[in-house]
Amino acid sequence: MLRDLTPWSRSPDAPLRPSITRSRGHLGHDGQVRKRTEFLRTPPAVEPVEHVSASPAARIRMTGPQRKSQLIGIGRALFAARGLDGTTIEEIAASAGVSKPVIYEHFGSKEGLYRQVVETEFRILLDSITEALSTEAKPRVLVERAALALLGYIEDRTDGFRILMRDAPPSQPEGAFSTLLSHVTARVEHLLSDEFARRGFSAADGAMYAQMLVGMVAMTGQWWLDSRTPDKRAVAAHLVNLAWNGLTGLQKEPELRSDG
Secondary structure: OOOOOOOOOOOOOOOOOOOOOOOOEEOOOOOOOEEEEEEEOOOOOOOOOOOOOOOOOOOOOOOOHHHHHHHHHHHHHHHHHHHHHHHHHHHHHHHHOOOOHHHHHHHHHHHHHHHHHHHHHHHHHHHHHHHHHOOOOOHHHHHHHHHHHHHHHHHHOHHHHHHHHHHHOOOOOOHHHHHHHHHHHHHHHHHHHHHHOOOOOOOOOOHHHEEEEEEEEHHHHHHHHHHHHHHHHHHHHHHHHHHHHHHHOOOOOOOOOOOO
């Protein structure tokens, strides 16, 4: 004879849990199969796990040099778009995700940040042109390289060029771009000195023509800043075409032919 299944017992202090019923066959003492209902205890309920939201990602900590570089980049973009006076320290801080004291800590003031932006761009452009003029090559090739260096800087660092040619930082009241052109002109004058001496020009003439040559390239660069057509190599080729082919036909003592 089969033994009856005994329902699970509940501990007196165990929490009540809902049960389910199940009918199954039961062999009675008289040999008849009868239905019997069993009460089966449901498995312990699984307590829901509360969703723990992840804490906000911690702000990426930067080293001092990294933060300074970040602020210079943000400042360059804002100063190029709005100028020194049109940019506020609050805008710079908000764009960088820092408080204003962080900017004061690194630069002392908005003007200090602006001055650092200008000095950074000044050095990058001057180094690029100086490198182009430093290698051994014929004067015409050097003019090509210098023109390409300026146009390449304008193409790659448009914001920096806008700042250099538009605004004068407090430390350079004459203007950053004018100061840079003076450095470049001195270098060009030195490079062209042998060519001018061979043609019988005086040193004073060489200095004057260096100003003309650099000014022509610089003014073309400012025009190309917004035009961007043709491409920089085509522009450089036209610059050299005018500059060099004109140089081959220079008169020692040119005179104006107009009466005005």
